[in-house]
Amino acid sequence: MNNDLLNILSNSNKDIDNQKLMDYLSGKLSDQEKHEVEMWMVDNDFENEALEGLQQMGGNKKLEGYVDQLNKELHHYIKDKKTRREKRQLNTSFWVYVTIAFILIIIILAYVVITRIPHHQ
Template sequence: MSDDLKNILNNSNKDIDNQKLMDYLSKQLSKQDSHDLEKMMADDEFMNDAVEGLEQFSNVKKLPLSVEQLNRELQKQIAKKKNRKEKRKIKDQPWVYFTIILLLILTIICYLIIKKRMENKVPAVKTVSSLIIN
């Protein structure tokens, strides 16, 4: 995942410039720019919800600090998930594959030996029983 996708309110937002959004929240935009931004908010529910949430933020000046903290927490969570995912993977260990193949070969050899002995014992039992009957 690229670093741009990990950052909340990154500068590559296609719909609205973050500085413009911050200016709107601090009421430093011109009336025309504010009107244009409000039109965009009316068209996009997600943007509208985001701006409403940011408006409820008590101190707009602390917002960049909060955004930075959110980014750090997000990166920690992503790193934690990545580490868990790596732990779940079977590491490429040639000894594991070698052991599995060796056990399979030994199992097949044991099966063949037992089968061969069973075939050899059956006629011997018949000959002993035929001797008793005679």
């Protein structure tokens, strides 16, 4: 489960280890490490708000449930987005083929009309 939360948090910050943030939330850090995280949070308002929100949720089981739900929704969103993109590509390629066919028909008709016109000498 903890790995799922780290997946969500991947790339969320570059200055502090995500595992350290998780350990901070679960109370597993030494006093010195807690102080280090708290000093980092002073300089990072957005992350500070996020961590405070996670702390207010309380209970590790509740947090795990939220993380599982977030991961499911994220995977569902990504799958839907990929499906929409693939449908768009198929639709686009269909119209490309129709356009090419239309242009070829016009060229063939133009050739036939030009070759049928009597030439004056």
